[in-house]
Amino acid sequence: MNDVQTTVLTVIEQLLERSDxxxxxxxxxxxIHGDGLSLDSLETAELSAILEDEFGSDPFAAGLMPETVAxxxxxxxxxxxxxxx
Amino acid sequence: xxxLLRRAAARxxxxxxxxxESGEWTFAGLASEAESLAHGLRDAGIDRFAIASNDIPxxxxxxxxxxxxxxxxxxxxxxxxxEEMDRxxxxxxxxxxxxxxxxxxxxxxxxxxxASLLKDGPPLDVLPERRPLMVLTTGSTGTPKGVRHDWSRxxxxxxxxxxxxxxxxxxxxxxxxxxxxxxxxHVLGTAATLVAPSVRRPQAVLELIHDHGVDHISxxxxxxxxxxxxFRADPRPVPDLRQITLGGEAAPGSxxxxxxxxxxxxRLSHIYAGSEFGSTGSxxxxxxxxxxxxxxxRDDADVSLKIVDDELxxxxxxxxxxxxxxxxxxxxxxxxxxxxxxxVGDRIVFRGRKTDVINVGGVKVHPLPVxxxxxxxxxxxxxxxxGRVNALVGAVVAVDVVVDDGVDEQALKASIxxxxxxxPRPWQPRSIQVVEELAMKENKVVRGGAATD
Numbered sequence: 001m002n003d004v005q006t007t008v009l010t011v012i013e014q015l016l017e018r019s020d021x022x023x024x025x026x027x028x029x030x031x032i033h034g035d036g037l038s039l040d041s042l043e044t045a046e047l048s049a050i051l052e053d054e055f056g057s058d059p060f061a062a063g064l065m066p067e068t069v070a071x072x073x074x075x076x077x078x079x080x081x082x083x084x085x
Numbered sequence: 086x087x088x089l090l091r092r093a094a095a096r097x098x099x100x101x102x103x104x105x106e107s108g109e110w111t112f113a114g115l116a117s118e119a120e121s122l123a124h125g126l127r128d129a130g131i132d133r134f135a136i137a138s139n140d141i142p143x144x145x146x147x148x149x150x151x152x153x154x155x156x157x158x159x160x161x162x163x164x165x166x167x168e169e170m171d172r173x174x175x176x177x178x179x180x181x182x183x184x185x186x187x188x189x190x191x192x193x194x195x196x197x198x199x200a201s202l203l204k205d206g207p208p209l210d211v212l213p214e215r216r217p218l219m220v221l222t223t224g225s226t227g228t229p230k231g232v233r234h235d236w237s238r239x240x241x242x243x244x245x246x247x248x249x250x251x252x253x254x255x256x257x258x259x260x261x262x263x264x265x266x267x268x269x270x271h272v273l274g275t276a277a278t279l280v281a282p283s284v285r286r287p288q289a290v291l292e293l294i295h296d297h298g299v300d301h302i303s304x305x306x307x308x309x310x311x312x313x314x315x316f317r318a319d320p321r322p323v324p325d326l327r328q329i330t331l332g333g334e335a336a337p338g339s340x341x342x343x344x345x346x347x348x349x350x351x352r353l354s355h356i357y358a359g360s361e362f363g364s365t366g367s368x369x370x371x372x373x374x375x376x377x378x379x380x381x382x383r384d385d386a387d388v389s390l391k392i393v394d395d396e397l398x399x400x401x402x403x404x405x406x407x408x409x410x411x412x413x414x415x416x417x418x419x420x421x422x423x424x425x426x427x428x429v430g431d432r433i434v435f436r437g438r439k440t441d442v443i444n445v446g447g448v449k450v451h452p453l454p455v456x457x458x459x460x461x462x463x464x465x466x467x468x469x470x471x472g473r474v475n476a477l478v479g480a481v482v483a484v485d486v487v488v489d490d491g492v493d494e495q496a497l498k499a500s501i502x503x504x505x506x507x508x509p510r511p512w513q514p515r516s517i518q519v520v521e522e523l524a525m526k527e528n529k530v531v532r533g534g535a536a537t538d
Contacts, residue, residue: 018502041446045477046515053516061476 004055004076008069011050012037019043028070036068086145086152086236086270087123088212089243090116093250093276100250102273103142104297105281110142112276118142119149123209125202132156134197135177136260137170137184139163141281143199144260145269147183148218150202152236155213159221159231160261163283167192177219177231177409219409220263222360231409232263232360238403239270239363242387249275252328253297255290256281257304263360264332268303277301287311294324303330303356306340307523310467313343323347332356335435336373337457345371362420363403365390374426375433391419396439397426425451443472443480445511450482455512458504459484464492465501469523473516481515487522494519 005028012026016037030036032044039047044060051058051072059066059075066072093100094112102112110118126134136147136158144160151158161173161182167189174182174194183197216236221229254272256279258265272279280297282290287308293299304312309331316323326348332355344353353371358364365388368375375390382389382400389400398419407414425436437451444450452470459468466487473483488497498517505513 041478042481042510042513042515045446045475045481048475048477049473049481049483049516053518063476 005073007054008051008073008076011054012047012069015039015043015047015050026069028068028073030069031067032069032072033067086149086240086273087116087119088152089240089270089274090119090145090149093273096248096276097250100276101278103145103279103281105140105142106283107140107142112273115142115146115149118146118203119153120209121203121205122146122150122199123153124204124206126150126156127154127206128204129197129202131181131197133159133179134181134183135159135161135170135174135179137161137163137165137182137186137189138199139283140185141256141260141279141283143185145273147199148269151218152216153209153212155216157217157219157233159219160266161221162259162261170194173221173229177221217406220266220360221261222263230360233406233409233413234363235406238406239266240274241402242366243270243274246271246274249277252277252301253299254279254301254303255294255299257285257290257302257308259285264303264305264356264358267356267358267364271303287315291315291319295321299324300326301328301330302326303328303332305333306331306336307334307467309336309344310340313347314466316347326351328352328354330354330356330367332358335437335453337460338373339457339461341371341373359399359420359422361405362399362422363401363405365399365401372432374429374435377428377431377433380428380433390433392426392428392433393421395425395427395436397422397424397433441471443482445472445480445482446478448509448511450512452482455482455484455505455508455514458508459486459501459514462497462500462504464489464497467523470514475515478511482512483516483518484514485518485520485523488519 009026016022016024024037032039048058048060052061055076059072064075066075090112093102094116098111098113100112101109102115103110134156136144138144148158159177159179161170170182171193179194181195181197183199185199189196218234218236220232220234222232254277256265256268258268280293280299282293329344329348329351352369354367354369356364356367357375379390382391387402391398398421400417400419404420423439425439426433427436437453441452442449443452456468456470459465459470466489469485471483472480475481484501501514501517
């Protein structure tokens with residue numbers, strides 16, 4: 001577990017808590033939409049804004065549509081210097 | 086403008102018109118200075134010019150001089166950079182900037198010192214027929230627009246003005262702002278005294294308010310919110326204010342309550358004005374919004390209002406002549422203010438700026454109701470709500486807040502979300518940032534609320 005993973009997981013857990021979905025367990029394999037974390041468009045938009053605040057960039061703004069938490073983490077190069085961007 | 090100074094001087098030649106760092110000025114002294122400057126403008130053949138000065142009595146004397154000889158004056162932001170000054174002088178075809186600043190370097194535009202315009206000459210008794218004046222809008226985006234006015238139209242309402250001598254006002258707006266001009270006209274036109282500092286932030290004016298016994302202040306809700314914080318942090322009793330005027334943005338109910346609780350016997354007024362449509366006068370009942378009976382249009386009224394597609398339109402005898410570089414507009418033209426309103430009972434209530442509407446995935450969100458909820462959260466000093474660009478839904482509602490010292494940010498963010506939980510989901514803030522200060526420009530949140538510039 002590196003820093004980027006920890007931050008991404010924490011951000012998503014807090015977002016779920018605010019959306020009254022605190023029972024959902026978040027792992028790297030969690031699917032963001034559909035039956036997984038079932039984030040709707042507004043929640044995904046919020047995630048995009050928070051990730052940008054945390055890392056200075058975010059996969060959604062870059063035109064990607066990550067399907068799993070792992071794909072979000074991968075966008076930040078698995079933590080290699082991403083936090084400095 | 087000159088006629089206001091002369092009238093007050095005729096009543097009492099020694100009455101103090103203005104108090105500034107450069108000293109105290111009587112009405113007679115200002116009128117005399119203005120006449121000398123008028124001769125100087127005429128001798129130098131200057132019929133259009135800009136002013137860049139933070140010595141407000143000097144600005145007033147130059148404005149009065151311009152109104153005496155029919156030269157079109159335009160006040161730039163007092164702290165304008167030399168580069169921006171050159172840009173504006175080019176954009177508005179100003180051949181001359183009158184300035185007492187020593188930090189301008191060597192701008193391209195010709196700079197004239199006010200002292201070099203002081204000339205003697207015979208009394209100037211006849212006012213010219215055309216007396217133009219230009220005000221720059223201070224919109225949040227892009228180059229300002231030059232809004233052409235006429236002194237006679239701006240001053241018509243002051244002919245019947247009450248005598249305000251003995252009142253001490255504070256200038257809380259910049260002299261370049263339309264609201265600042267309105268304060269100058271009102272205070273000088275009622276023979277009251279104006280305390281006009283070069284720095285007009287709440288923190289900086291606290292001492293002046295106490296020292297000079299300021300008892301009348303006209304300012305934006307943002308200014309009042311910070312002024313209240315300064316008074317609270319100050320060990321002295323709050324000064325005895327008699328008049329509290331708000332303008333420039335819609336005032337949240339919580340702020341009005343706080344002002345009323347702090348100064349129960351003061352009169353609380355609102356001014357609704359804009360650079361283009363002028364001032365619609367003040368509403369003195371202390372409630373936000375405008376009385377709905379102003380919507381009953383009468384042909385002889387100075388100001389009429391109507392609502393078209395939720396937007397407020399104004400027709401006023403004090404509206405502009407037209408924009409710089411454009412022809413004069415019809416004097417009785419209806420003007421769309423850009424302010425979205427709703428009639429609730431007998432009140433016209435402001436819902437936000439037309440251009441401020443945030444489009445969240447196709448849902449139109451008005452920032453104002455969100456801002457009111459966030460502002461009311463304990464620990465929040467001031468809040469600004471805006472649309473933050475978002476790749477997924479176009480924009481999300483974002484909030485910047487300035488918070489009280491020592492507040493737990495995580496708990497505060499939770500309270501802010503809680504306070505907005507009753508709003509439809511697209512309206513709820515998706516981004517909350519604690520900031521040191523909001524982007525403020527001379528007593529005005531950049532986004533603006535109502536239409537005053």
